[in-house]
Amino acid sequence: MKPYLIRPPIGPSESLYGHLLRSAEANLVSPLRVSHRLQLMHPHQLKPANHATFVTGNFVENYHRRFKIEQKTIRSKLATKACSDKISWHGLLFDSSLIRSTPRICPICQQATPNLIKDQWYLEPYIFCHEHIYELAIHDHPQMPLALHSRDMISEVIIALDEIFSSPNFLNKRVNETQNLIDSLPLHRQKLDSSVATELSSLWPMKQFTLFSNMNLRNFSS
Numbered sequence: 162m163k164p165y166l167i168r169p170p171i172g173p174s175e176s177l178y179g180h181l182l183r184s185a186e187a188n189l190v191s192p193l194r195v196s197h198r199l200q201l202m203h204p205h206q207l208k209p210a211n212h213a214t215f216v217t218g219n220f221v222e223n224y225h226r227r228f229k230i231e232q233k234t235i236r237s238k239l240a241t242k243a244c245s246d247k248i249s250w251h252g253l254l255f256d257s258s259l260i261r262s263t264p265r266i267c268p269i270c271q272q273a274t275p276n277l278i279k280d281q282w283y284l285e286p287y288i289f290c291h292e293h294i295y296e297l298a299i300h301d302h303p304q305m306p307l308a309l310h311s312r313d314m315i316s317e318v319i320i321a322l323d324e325i326f327s328s329p330n331f332l333n334k335r336v337n338e339t340q341n342l343i344d345s346l347p348l349h350r351q352k353l354d355s356s357v358a359t360e361l362s363s364l365w366p367m368k369q370f371t372l373f374s375n376m377n378l379r380n381f382s383s
């Protein structure tokens with residue numbers, strides 16, 4: 162199995178799905194083709210909510226060989242099915258309803274590092290970017306900076322998640338206290354609208370999509 166010629170390094174908090182899209186673009190091949198080479202049916206499987214749908218052992222080996230990324234780094238980014246409805250991810254247990262199928266994005270992060278999709282953005286409780294104190298985008302309306310309240314629980318969760326998710330291979334002492342915060346989040350809170358698709362035109366220029374006429378933009382949006 163040959164590695165790809167161009168192998169973008171994966172960012173500390175970058176999602177595997179985002180890295181696959183970036184790598185496909187860098188190598189001028191379609192994301193679908195890259196996922197087939199990893200013996201996945203579809204790039205969608207690399208969204209965290211779907212990680213449990215493939216055989217992770219083979220996948221880690223294939224991803225490692227194609228992109229020369231350390232296996233432990235790949236494993237640290239994989240969400241696995243734990244007991245019943247829980248998903249284990251970065252050492253934390255999440256109710257599966259807390260994982261978004263489509264990430265929200267921080268517009269300022271996207272300006273600084275275009276095409277980089279962070280793992281954190283897939284989490285329902287993660288509603289603003291800790292780095293920029295900016296509400297993550299789901300709609301086209303202008304985003305307003307949010308005031309940070311130091312003792313606000315959701316702020317604590319977000320700051321802790323950012324630290325943990327940005328330290329692959331390393332489960333720091335915050336994991337336990339963060340787990341307690343997650344467990345005390347109101348579970349039956351109405352799920353925020355995450356049905357809006359990731360803006361893919363910024364990830365993959367339209368002209369490149371047309372090279373693969375069997376592909377449909379919508380395939381990447383849910």
Ligand SMILES: [Zn+2]
Pocket residue numbers: 267268269270271290291292293295
């Ligand atoms: Zn940001």
